[in-house]
Amino acid sequence: MTPQNTATSTSAAIAVVVAGVAIASLGELIDGLAVPVAVGGIGALCLAVGISLATVVGRPAVAGASLLVVPGGGAVAVALVLTAVSIGGTVFPIPDASLVSLSVLLIVGHVGVVVGTTVAALGVGLGVSGALGERSLRRFGRIGLLTAVGPALLAGALTVRALGTGETPAGAAELPLSELASLAVDPGGGGLAAWSFLLALAAAAAGVWAALAASPIRELLDGRVAAESQTGRRLDRAETALGVGAVVAAAAAAVVGTIELALSPDAISDAIGPGSYAALSGITTAGGLRRLLFGVAAAGVIVAGLAWLGRGALRRGARSVVPGLVGAAIALATAAVAEPAYAAVVEETIGRLPGPIRPRWREAAERSAAIYGEVTLVLWLIVGLIAVAVGTSLALRGVERLGYLRMEAAGYALGGGGLFLAAAFAGTIAAPAWLVFAGVLASLVVWDLGRFGTELRLEAAGARTRRLELLHAGATIGVGLLGAGLAAGIGAVVNGLAAGTPTTLALLFAVAGLVGLIAALR
Amino acid sequence: MSDRTTAELADSVRRRVRPWTIGVPMTLALVLLGVVYANETLLAAAAVPLAYLAYGTISEPPESPSVTARRTVDAAAPAPGESVSVTLSVTNAGDRTLTDLRVVDGVPEPLAVTDGRPRLARSLGPGETATTTYAVESKRGTFDFEDPAVRIRSLSGSTTITGRVPVAGDRELTATTAVREPPVRGVPLPRAGRRSADEAGPGREFYAPRPYRPTDPIRQVDWRHLAKTGKLVTVQYRREQATRTVLVVDGSRKGRVAPRPGASMGTALCGYAAERLYEALRGADAVTTVAVARGETTVPDGLVGPDGLAWVDSTDRRGRAAAEGMFRALQRTPDDRPDPEGTSETAGTATRDFDRTRAEADYDPEVRAVLDRLPAAAQVIVCTPLVDDWPVELAEALCRREYPTVVVSPDVTTGSTAGQRLAAVRRSLRADAIEREGGAMIDWTPDGPIDGAIGAALADIS
Structure with a gap:
């Protein structure tokens, strides 16, 4: 303090x-x-x-x-x-x-x-x-984020399981995760699907870049030599190349996607030649290659995440471990009481809604529970509540940075x-x-x-x-x-005016007169 | 002491702050919202921030505020380390109320405020007086108080006048020197400046009889013995030799520690104790030498010899002046931390066996320097805070050479923290070691008067 x-x-x-x-x-x-x-x-x-x-x-x-x-x-x-x-x-x-x-x-x-x-x-x-x-808000925001890790991981895992296993009622989920995953790996349709391949390429490059940037390779090298050593220079070049490559691939995906949307596969084949088209198509639609790219991207993100958490734990000690443990405890406690809690929240909310939309909300709540399970939904709710707290601290930091709270x-x-x-x-x-x-x-x-x-x-x-x-x-x-009395007096005078008098206008004149008086005094 | 009072603020600065301009955006927001919603209540509510805007505009402090101040320092000549009460009274000498008057007294930086606050924040009507009393811990020397800083604000806080008000009454605090202090009473002081040696010679105390020799003075013949035995025997007296009292002050940087913030440091307290002892010995016409050991960074330039000791024989006016200069320097040692070397004392050295026989060659160079300079007939008073083992080594060496040795030690380990308690235990072990070697240990807690410690020290050497 x-x-x-x-x-x-x-x-x-x-x-x-x-x-x-x-x-x-x-x-x-x-x-x-x-x-x-x-x-x-x-x-x-x-x-x-x-x-x-x-x-x-x-x-x-x-x-x-x-x-x-x-x-x-x-x-x-x-x-x-x-x-x-x-x-x-x-x-x-x-x-x-x-x-x-x-x-x-x-x-x-x-x-x-x-x-x-x-x-x-x-x-x-x-x-x-x-x-x-600024310091207290930053710390509180970090504590909030670390507290959210446990519930978010559990909720994410449950969501993936719910969508990935396909154990959902028929037609309940419009686009389950398994379908999305299969589309990403095997686009089908007979087209090039180069845009999604380029996106996969960009994701892989970004994942490796993130892993390299976050991993402690530089710390493992001698700090004095790192900047001058061959390994250090190679590392810098690799990071730059991967970053640029990811951006270029993502930009190319947008361009290629537009072309694929505008032109039919035959038109593209005619444009680049059937041989080239077949060779290109073999690469861009190869399921194994796509799996490899997405796997590299996922591995890169996981390595980067672990490195970030490790660095935080080393640097901040209790400040990062304790909120993580508290978050895990909150996640487990939430999982234990999720069903009655979900039912209570749904009932309480629906009871306050306007009558005509109550059935629709009830149906949506029941379907969501059927697809994801009450535990998942309540865990996401907890993550959302933590987000409100973190968002409040972020908003206050923003106000502070704008200079309104520097007094x-x-x-x-x-x-x-x-x-x-x-x-x-x-x-x-x-x-x-x-x-x-x-x-x-x-x-x-x-x-x-x-x-x-x-x-x-x-x-x-x-x-x-x-x-x-x-x-x-x-x-x-x-x-x-005195000011409030003056305001009340003005209000009373205005209310006492004859019907049809533009009271707002009258009040504006009164306020303008007061401003003028004070300006003259100053 | 001046009795001058001045009502005008010196170097005053008038500043407009305009905090109530916040009323402008609030008024605009309410007017805007009122217009958008066509809502009379919101428009009328704009009168509230406007009222504050007007308040900030018309609320002003007096054009020429008149303030007088008087400071009273309770003790005329306090001893270093004594708590001194200071009272500051501020009076509104004008004819308008000062709605918001804030005063901060100009306490000299070296003096720590130990109780109360040298600050005032009041509203004062015409002729009204506000008073604050606080306590500072005195240090050796004269310290000038600055004029109190005064800030007058309008009730709305939109205008401030800041300046200094010349103060009447006491403007400085002088911690007493030993010269002005009353002599120590009830203690038999060493009056002769000589002590008996363990051999026959000129003197007044009986030493031993021996057979008469023809050259012996006739008054030393023991006539009773002649009457009883018929043999001539000469009475020998114990030889009296000139005795010098050497005050060794430990001026080490390690002694720059205090039991609490603002309190006098160990080295300064040693200087004070030595000064009081010196004056008492001078009053008794005892021949006194003052030495400061390990005080290269403390004593004035030119007094430290090549052996690292500052050694002053105060038999003449120049010597006395030099001794007093050293005492002043010791009591004004800067309030810095001990050097890292000084804090690197290990558990091993702290708990070493003090009884171990030590070869002379092993003595610390400064201990050797003291031993080399000491006259054959000397009694030594060592003033040290006893925060390291050096004084123990010195006392051990002195006692083994049969110099009557008294160690006067101000206790600066009276704090309650774990570290201070540990330091107190170490100090106690050192004191025990000195007493085991045969030295007299006089422990002085600076919160109490020093007279008892001085009396005990002088009793031990007389």
Whole structure:
């Protein structure tokens, strides 16, 4: 953790209380959002704790962060899906086509509120811990990815088995893997199939390139000599040739594929001569050669993957091993409870869907379960939830890289931004006006107190600052209340105007007048 | 000490931060959303960020803030290592409230703040005063405090004024020198500067009778013996010889360790102890020599001889000045880490058999240098933090030559970490080894007064 990035206790406490009250009010006072907002908040706090733990050295902290990846991502995903499904269930079926856009906006508004409150909870949580930073996000993302390895491998293996063995009900799978595999190895059709051969060639070249690049050949050579040695130079040349070859083969596959699509095999035969065509066809459609190329590609990818994992394990030790073990444990636990879990998820989701589409969803769920099995689907669901958590950390890194979170109190800035988003979207779904005003006020208060408290901690560390903090917080909240009162007054005046008065226009003029006044003061 | 107070901030810089410009994008977003949705609530909500924008615009600190400061240092002349309380009071001398005043006192860098904080963050009404009290650990020498840095912010935080406020009251902290300290009381000091030798000669103490010789002084004839036996016997007295007290200070870089951050280091404490002993001996008119061993990087240039020893006979003014210079240098040793050589002590050397008989040729060159320079009649006080085996070797060599030897050692291994506890055990083993050789070991814990240690050391040599 980085205590330098935390705010003083009084400011932090006020910011947390203000954010908590605002989030709770938005959830409670907007119909149908109480549960999603609460679930999203819990997920956000799990993610905040996980990201904070990612900065702590030691196996227990890494294990804790790894364990929080699934509930964090899961709760956030559930909150969003639940909101979309619940609100969708209430507005569909839409009686009139002209109301479709309104219904979509209504769903977007509700989801926006949940996104905002979730981001607010995440930001304030990270603000309190002071852990928001490029390093913590990078570590958390890596922990998430390593946690996903176990479930993803198991789910992948089960998927391959389900599709490869063909043990699927007739017609259930449109294009099983075995069919794809046989097409890749034996294209048939009497054509050249040069495009797929070139793709196989590109895959093989890329696989070998990846294996060479990742394998520890250079480390095995003397580092001093490697750059100058013949082996080192050969290795460099081979890598360059393979990389260029893969790109050229892939590009050629696109060109050749276009030609094959445009011209018939006879036309191509006439163009290049029957002898050449027969010889070329013998090479491009040779099943053994294709098997060899795909085998080389697969072997290259496996070697590269193992080398990557090995390097990571050597370099990061516990940080790579522990999440992998946690992921494996999660995969096994998921496999044990997959069937009832899948049934519960399906029932819960279908129960919230609009009536007309429920049977279709039920049928799709049952068919998927029949093809892949419940275990596979739930494992993929777990991988998806981890992806949400990792995606959140990636999104935060992106925001940080863009420079929006480089200020000292990044967590509180994120929290304030989330509250503002929630308040703005609440305004679009006819939430009470005072709630919108309070949400905007709360967003600015959280942002300001976080910034003020963090700066104060840096400048007056250890000094008694409570009185100053209370004065500052009081002033900030007081100004916000004045602003909210002004907003309410404007709203009341506008509502009191005679019918037919363009109220939006009137309000625009009022806001423009305020902006002009402030600009003049500045 | 100055009593001057000045209200104006020196070198003040006024800066606008404009944090509330965040209200602009928020207002625009709300207006845009309100227009797109034709939503009056969103448009009206734009008044909230606008209010903050206005707040940031109109909230300003006073144009010319008036602040006075007074610093009080509690102890007039503290001993090195003593905790000194410093109180800083800041008063708003203007007629406007300073809503956000932050002050950082200019504590001299070498002094570590051990308690409290030299910082203030308050809002002050006109005439109001804020006070902070903190403690620093004094070090040998005079240290100047800088004027406190002051930052005044507007309530909205959109404008800051940063500067320094000239401080009234105490502006420096001087850790006492031994000269100003009261003499050690209750200890029989060595007054004569001479001690009896184990042979007959001029003196006042009875040594042995012998048969009368015609050249013997008549007053040395034992008349009682003549009356009893009829034989002339001459009384011999124990010869008195001039005695010199040699203060050997261990100036090794290895002694630059402290029990905690900010505390005085072992070498500095040795210098302090030696200075106090030196002043006590001078007060008793004892002939004193000051030597600093292993102090090439510590003592002033020109004092270290070719044998690596800084050796000063303080019989005259120049000698005394040189000795005091060495004490000052020792107590101002830079706060750096011991050299790698100094930390490379192995378990084998730490647990070696101290009782092993050692050939003289095996002695460390600096031990040999001390032995070579010592006069025949000398008593030796060694000041050392005892963090390596060198002082043990020196004490062993001294005791085997029957020099009365006292080792005064400040304990810098009082920390609670595992490493410090291990160092404490090693030091204790070294102290035991010195006592087994016949040296007197005076252990001084720097958290307590040094007077007891000095008294014990002087008692042992007198």
